[in-house]
Amino acid sequence: QEGSSGSDAETLVPGTAPGFAPFEFKEGGELTGFDIDLLAAVAEEAGYELAEWSELDFETLIPSLTEGDIDIIAAGMTITDERSQQIAFSDPYFESNQSVLVREGGSFQPESEDDLSGNRVGAQSGTTGEGEVERMIEEGTLSGENFRQFENYPLAVDALESGDVDAVVADVPVAENFAASRDVEIAFTIQTNENFGFGMRQDDDRIEDINEGLSAVQESGTYDELVSEYFG
Ligand code: ARG
Incomplete structure (x- = not known):
């Protein structure tokens, strides 16, 4: 054909x-x-x-x-x-949800979106993770000033480790990979039922x-x- x-x-x-x-x-x-x-x-x-x-x-x-x-x-x-x-x-x-990464063993251990309020949250530009952060800003849970966009997730995780942000929203399997390889851990997940x-x-x-x-x-x-x- x-x-x-x-x-x-x-x-x-x-x-x-x-x-x-x-x-x-x-x-x-x-x-x-x-x-x-x-x-x-x-x-x-x-x-x-x-x-x-x-x-x-x-x-x-x-x-x-x-x-x-x-x-x-x-x-x-x-x-x-x-x-x-x-x-x-x-x-x-492939199916995925989003998760919220924080510093491993850190004092900031949010259990839900409400706990993110007042903290700096990052995601990769143009992603559905960023979309979740934007939703939280629209819903008033987060202030837009506290949102940080990154060109890619490794840069977002660098910023998380160094304390420039307090949380990063990323796809669960990728967050799990960072949790296994970097000084970060998953605090909670957001069920988004995404399909790749x-x-x-x-x-x-x-x-x-x-x-x-x-x-x-x-x-x-x-x-x-x-x-x-x-x-x-
Ligand atoms: N699943 C998310 C989305 O579609 C994130 C994808 C990011 N992919 C990548 N290769 N960096 O927005």
């Missing part, structure tokens, strides 16, 4: 935003992670080549996709109504093949192997 062989139709340029372990991160200078391996497996099943990965700030992924600099986003990106107005999402491939999907342009029919590839990878057991490798 795609164009003749040798056309670009069979190559996808993937884009991601590293600093989101275990989904995408750098190890010894190499990009790796659950999303990276999953998309590689899905593309192979679907009969596509993956070009070199573009590593971008999370916020610039959607504009890069719509402008055609990349063809597919694999970045632990939550399927939201707002984003669905701009791009198409594959079938969901791959993002493609709305007029790109290749998403059908990606969905078929995803089902095949889920049925073959490859998906479960990747889950145990990265979350096991």
Whole structure:
């Protein structure tokens, strides 16, 4: 169905935003992670080549996709109504909630959103974690002045460790990874029932093949192997 062989139709340029372990991160200078391996497996099943990965700030992924600099986003990106107005999402491939990180063993141990009041809270720009903070500001739980945006989550966790913020809101699996590797811990979680999907342009029919590839990878057991490798 795609164009003749040798056309670009069979190559996808993937884009991601590293600093989101275990989904995408750098190890010894190499990009790796659950999303990276999953998309590689899905593309192979679907009969596509993956070009070199573009590593971008999370916020610039959607504009890069719509402008055609990349063809597919694999970045632990939550399927939201707002984003669905701009791009198409594959079938969901992972479920997540948000959690609130604080300094490990610190005196600030919030148990609920109300306890965050008066404290400085950070999140990565353009994420659903940031959306949760914005919701708390709208609801009056937090003051906008206390919100700090970061280009990526590792920078937010640096700020948390050094005391520049008191809490960071991040996706649960990523927060768990930081809790295991840095001087931070999860204080409580916020149930958001998010689903991650791959993002493609709305007029790109290749998403059908990606969905078929995803089902095949889920049925073959490859998906479960990747889950145990990265979350096991
Ligand atoms: N799941 C969240 C969202 O969609 C955070 C994703 C951040 N991903 C990343 N690769 N930094 O907004």
